[in-house]
Amino acid sequence: MDIRKIAIMGAGHGGLAAAADLGRRGFEVRLHARREETLAPVREQGGIAVQGVQAGLVPVPVLTTDVAEAVAGADLAMLVVPSVAHDFYARALAPHMRPDLPVFVNPGHTGGGLHFVRSLREAGYADPVRTCESVTLTYICRKTGPASVDIFSYVKNLKFAAFPGRHADELFAAIRPLYPEIALRSSVLETGLTNINAVFHPPGMILNAGWIEATGGGFLFYREGITPAVGRVTEEVDRERLAVARALGVPSASFLENFYQAGLTTRDAAESGDISRACIESEPNRSIRSPPSLDHRYMHEDVGYGLVPFAAFGDLAGVETPAIDALVRLASTMMGIDYAKDGLTLERMGLDGVIPDGLHRFVKEGRADG
Numbered sequence: 001m002d003i004r005k006i007a008i009m010g011a012g013h014g015g016l017a018a019a020a021d022l023g024r025r026g027f028e029v030r031l032h033a034r035r036e037e038t039l040a041p042v043r044e045q046g047g048i049a050v051q052g053v054q055a056g057l058v059p060v061p062v063l064t065t066d067v068a069e070a071v072a073g074a075d076l077a078m079l080v081v082p083s084v085a086h087d088f089y090a091r092a093l094a095p096h097m098r099p100d101l102p103v104f105v106n107p108g109h110t111g112g113g114l115h116f117v118r119s120l121r122e123a124g125y126a127d128p129v130r131t132c133e134s135v136t137l138t139y140i141c142r143k144t145g146p147a148s149v150d151i152f153s154y155v156k157n158l159k160f161a162a163f164p165g166r167h168a169d170e171l172f173a174a175i176r177p178l179y180p181e182i183a184l185r186s187s188v189l190e191t192g193l194t195n196i197n198a199v200f201h202p203p204g205m206i207l208n209a210g211w212i213e214a215t216g217g218g219f220l221f222y223r224e225g226i227t228p229a230v231g232r233v234t235e236e237v238d239r240e241r242l243a244v245a246r247a248l249g250v251p252s253a254s255f256l257e258n259f260y261q262a263g264l265t266t267r268d269a270a271e272s273g274d275i276s277r278a279c280i281e282s283e284p285n286r287s288i289r290s291p292p293s294l295d296h297r298y299m300h301e302d303v304g305y306g307l308v309p310f311a312a313f314g315d316l317a318g319v320e321t322p323a324i325d326a327l328v329r330l331a332s333t334m335m336g337i338d339y340a341k342d343g344l345t346l347e348r349m350g351l352d353g354v355i356p357d358g359l360h361r362f363v364k365e366g367r368a369d370g
Contacts, residue, residue, distance in 0.1 A: 001102075001174040004028055007074040009067075009089050010081035011038050014106070016149040017141040018080050020050035020058040022178065030062035032070040034088075039063045041146035052141070052151035067092045071101065076174075078104040079116070080137070082297045083305035083344065086112055090119035099128045102171060108133025109301070110192040110309045111349040113163040117366070118350035132162040132171040135191040136262070138179050140284040153284045156263035158182045161191045164366035186251055187363045193245045193313065196262070198306025199255050200226065200275065201298040202327050203233040209294060209334060217290035222279040225290055231276030236323040238275075241310055247317035248359065294334060303331040304343030312346045316356055 004027060008018050011033035023029045033039050042048055047059040064070050071077050071093065079089055086105070093103075097120065105112040113131040120129060140152040160175070160182040162168040172184045185191055205212070208225045219225060226234070238255040245252035253261075256278055260270035264285065265278040272278075279285070291298055307324050314321040332339045346352050354362050 001075070001170065003075040003174055003178065005074045005076075006030070006178075007032060007070040007077045009070065009077060009079045009093075010085065011042075012081065013141050013143050013149065014080040014137045014139060016048050016143060016147075017050075017139040017151050018078065018106070019060050020048040020149060021054050021139070021151060023048075023058045023060060024050070024054045024056070027178070029060055030064065030070045030074065031060050032064055032067060034065065036065055038146075039065070045147045047147075049145070049148035050151060051144075051148075053153060054151060068096050071096050074101065076102055076104055078106050079112075080106050082301045083109050083112055083115070084297070084300055086116045087119045090116045091123040094120055094123035094125040097125050097127070097129065102130045102132065102167075102174065104171075104175060105131055105133040106138055107136045108161075108188065108191060109135065110195040110198060110306050111188070111344050112192075112305075113161075113188050114192075114349040114351065114363075115305075115344055117163060118348060121350075130162065130164070130167045130171060132160065132168075132175060133188060133191060134179075134182060135159040135194050136197060138181075140264075142288065153263065154179070154181055156181050157261040159185045159191045159194055159258075161185050161188045163188045163363060165364035166366075187360065189248065189250045189359065189363055190245075190252065192309070193241060193248075193250050193252055194258055195306050195310075196255055196258050197298075198302045198310060199238050199241060200234045200279070201302040202307055202331060203230050203237065205291070205294060205296070205298045205302075206327060206330050206334065207233065208290065212290055212292075212294060215290075217292040219290050220286070221288055221290040222282050222285040226276050226279035228274075228276045231274065231279070233323065233327075234275045237307075237327070240314070240319070240321045240324050244310060244314045244317055244319045244321065247319045248313060248356065299331055299335060300337075303328060304337070304339040307331075308339055308343030308345065309349065311340075312344070312349075312351075316346065316351070316354075316359070
């Protein structure tokens, strides 16, 4: 499978970064956004202004709000959107999907591919589908304006899997020319239960809520916000995540090991066992400021589509997750949103009725009956 034409769905931080990076590297990029006002600054500027691992003004041949135009003739559809948007794009893509169009959920976080396929089926698409996903976004990046983005680095040793898993080798070979740092893992269960954003973003947001609201996010989220106390709560969340993975027979490593392997901290910090120190010594994250409010994807995505499915997998495995449950409850109270109900449940991942013994078969074959 030779991928040259790529439909990038989403024009936020990651979407602009992907369009600029891949466009600069010679791929034919189409960039889709839901609203024309999101694309207008790129049109007016004549492309995306990028700094960092790429530099300059990168033209984008196709800028569109029309899903059909974005994917027509494309070799790959790449969803570069928050997890909360996976359902929208599945339903928008359903009339235009075809069996020869793979979908790269970048990032999948926890259960992204499962959720996308469930929503695609609910929208009426019945033909074969191949998805793949990275556990986190392929870039450390931030938009610096409506048509500009800084790409600080690529994520290293980026965990990658496919759903159904029987397509993993084929999709890994196809995506690796785009992102050489991807590392094929056992299944989307392994990538999903390695979602580091869900481990440290919710404690960082919830325990810094007063500081965020008082300053409008006027501090460095990782270097100043992940204090020793916040780090200890993060460590407890990580212990529960690892217990769930072990009970389900899913390979996993600690937050600190994953953080280091992704190129996000120093070896000494990772080996110290101190999550706060690891965040302080995170060079790619050193200048990233706190979200300006609690109404942010670090809450909505990383609680509702991170901690909630962690707890759901815990229920499936018979493992209690009290720290995770407490954070979900606190976030729900703070935001007035019932994340446990409205987040990514087993049902929304298509896993309702799947028993633990059939889970690995399901993620490999796309069905529980083998």
